[in-house]
Amino acid sequence: MSHIRILADHIANQIAAGEVVERPASVIKELVENSLDANAAFVDIEVRQSGGFLRVTDDGDGMGSDDVLLCIERHATSKIRDEKQLSALSTLGFRGEALPSIASVSWMVILSRQQDQELGTRAEIRHGVLRSVHQDGCPRGTTVEVRHLFGNVPARRKFLKSVRTEMYHVEEVVRNLALAHQHVGFTLKIEGRTVLNLLPDTDVELRVREIFQYQGPLLPIPPQPADAESTMAVEGYLLLPETAPAGRAQLRLLVNGRPVQDGMLRHAVNEGLQGFLMKGYRPAGVLLLTIAPDQVDVNVHPAKREVRFRQANVVHGMVAGQVRRAMNDYQQQLRTSLFSRPGPSSDQEAVERSESINILLPSFSQLTTAEPGTAPCLAVSPPQARVEHQTSETAAQETVQISSEPTGSYGGLTLIGQLFSLYLLCEKDGRFIVIDQHAAHERLLYGKLLQEFLAARVPQQSLLFPVTIELTPVQAETLEEHVDEVAALGVAVEHFGGTTWLVKAVPALTSHIEPQGLLREILDALRGPMRQEDGRPVPPAIDELLASMACKAAIKAGNRLQPVEMLKLLAQMEEGTIFSHCPHGRPVLKTFTAQEVERWFHRHGG
Structure with missing residues (x-):
């Protein structure tokens, strides 16, 4: 039976x-x-x-x-x-x-x-x-x-x-x-x-705003330019990184009109926003992927919530690239909005025709090693006593040229002043703009360090006396495996015997940081993921290390800036490729309209 x-x-x-x-x-x-x-x-x-x-x-x-x-x-x-x-x-x-x-x-x-x-x-x-x-x-x-x-x-x-x-x-x-x-x-x-x-019959943006009940600015991801050989296209709208929610992800993924849950697509969006999202925050918005039906299998889940792509790496690269291009476009729009001028910049003319007023800056030095076409970055130096003379070997204090008729504006931005020794206050076209001096400077230094690392030309500061450092066996092994990467980061070392090494030079930007601590941080980072990821110019471990170095070298909260230094920072922001967020994802600036400020004081309509 x-x-x-x-x-x-x-x-x-x-x-x-x-x-x-x-x-x-x-x-x-x-x-x-x-x-x-x-x-x-x-x-x-x-x-x-x-x-x-x-x-x-x-x-x-x-x-x-x-x-x-x-x-x-x-x-x-x-x-x-x-x-x-x-x-x-x-x-x-x-x-x-x-x-x-x-x-x-x-x-x-x-x-x-x-x-x-x-x-x-x-x-x-x-x-x-x-x-x-x-x-x-x-x-x-x-x-x-x-x-x-x-x-x-x-x-x-x-x-x-x-x-x-x-x-x-x-x-x-x-x-x-x-x-x-x-x-x-x-x-x-x-x-x-x-x-x-x-x-x-509404467009994508209107539907997104209706669904999310959101009237603030959105980051558009325009459709990829038509390509006769392309089998896929992506478009959508994301909340700007600074308005993205913490915790639960609110990113809607749609493949050929089908809502899906796909970790690869989420990773691609995160990769495209790398350096713009703070840790613990998640992208929010909607991403619509259109792909040839024969390039995706929707018959892999009982409720059809998951899909499988035939060329997942290609899809990942395209999505990450589109999101990254959208952020680059946003940078350009923000730059135009902040620094556009009706005519020649009177501020730059003032600097160019300056009458050589020398001001000692005990907290900053102007690097002279910038590449042609890039703005030199202000670098933090340790506070030192006021001196009356300088030598070419001394980087602790530099003179800065400013006009004999100082100006309070740059590129159309009116500089109001500094708040809490941390925020620059500016005004332009009926907008009140608050800039975090540390985050702004950190982003600029990160960009400079990244370019120098890729070119293997990180400026070094030789130590007057080599510093001896005793490493753990694991750290010593890491240093031996990655000695080239350590050198590319601007740290010159020499084996002294056993697990003892000598530090002979450090990156010029971080010359005020204790050398032993800097080397240990580099070695700990080099034990992280070193696999090159799609869209990143350097491995994640190196990227995080450069961001950390920039953070330590940047202007700190509590550094009181002179007007010329504030204007110099604004000038460097305009020159920077990316300036809206620090490399850890914190926003650099916040803009308030006149109406928003009026609402603070309940001045509705008047």
Whole structure:
């Protein structure tokens, strides 16, 4: 006697429902996707009784009476005919499992009419059993009602979360699908309250703002320029890094109109924002990837939440590159907004025609090793006593040339002053601009260090007497393996015997830092990831080390700056390729409109 038996259809459907129908939101997802596949221009979703009543109505193509009966049969679908179509899917659904699975664990009513029919078809199904079917009057399109979800499998209901959580998931499903299909209008009502009311035929930006209820600035990711050989394109909108949320990720990923969860795509976006996002913060916004159907497999997850790309590395590189280009465009727009001039800069003219007033700067020195076409960076030097003369070997104090008629503006920015010995206060065109002097200088020094490291020309400061350092065996081994990288970072070392080494020179920018501590930090960093990553000019360990060196060398909070030093910092910011964020992702500046400042004092409209 055989012990293996073929399951009854209603049991098989209940098993399938366990994979496809996890909660009320799963039902909404499957029904709305069917509406979108049916070319609906408008989809209305209603949820009542804490998810006990679900209804989705569309104005799509509708179904004839035969199709209404077939749609509740397992593996019955109008979307594929053969295996070739399975590898080139253009629809959201294709398995023919959703409706029979939902019907097997609920009471379902389907009402549908096609354009050329006078009457529609109404079918009632209870726990997978067809109870009645007859003609009925209805508008063109399809309405599906689901009641008593999991009524015949009460164990499944025990796994549902609170009503608030379940309704949150319903909203998320509708938001994600609405982001992917801007040409379709959506309404969502929960317990009679309108949660979403989205008009059809809107652009991506408007839909993003409606979904996120966000009116602030967005970072546009424009579509990649047309390429006849390209099989993919990416576009979208992200919140600017300084407004990105901490903790939970709020990045919506859409592949060919399908909301997905994909770690590779998230990593690509993070890589594109590398150096702009603070640790612990996550990108937020929407990314829409369009790719040839034969280049992506959507049939790898029961609920189709995950996809697999045929050339994942190519997709990763393109997405990261597009996000990075968008940030570079943002830098250029910000530079124009801050430093644009109606005519020649009177400030630069003033510096050029300066009458050589020498001012001793006990906290700063101007590097003279800048490459042609780049601005020299101010570097922190240790505080020293005031002296009356200088030598070429002394970098602790330098003279700075300023005009005999000092100016309080640069590039259209009016310099107001310094606050808390940390923030530069500026004004331009009715905007109040606050600049973090440490973050601004740190970004500039990081860019300079990176260029010098890539060119293997980090300026060195020779020590008057070599410093002896005793390393641990692990540190000594790391130094022997990476002695070339250490030299490229501007640290000259010599083996003294055993695990003892001599430090003979250090990077000029960090000459005020204790050499032993600097070398140990470098060695600890070099034990980190050294694999070259896509889009990064240097390995992550080197990148983090350069950022740390720049941070230590930059102007500190509490450094009181003279007006000429503030103007010099503004000039260097304009010259910098990137200046909006420090290399650790902290914002460099914050802009307030006149209206925002007026609201601080409740001066509305006056």
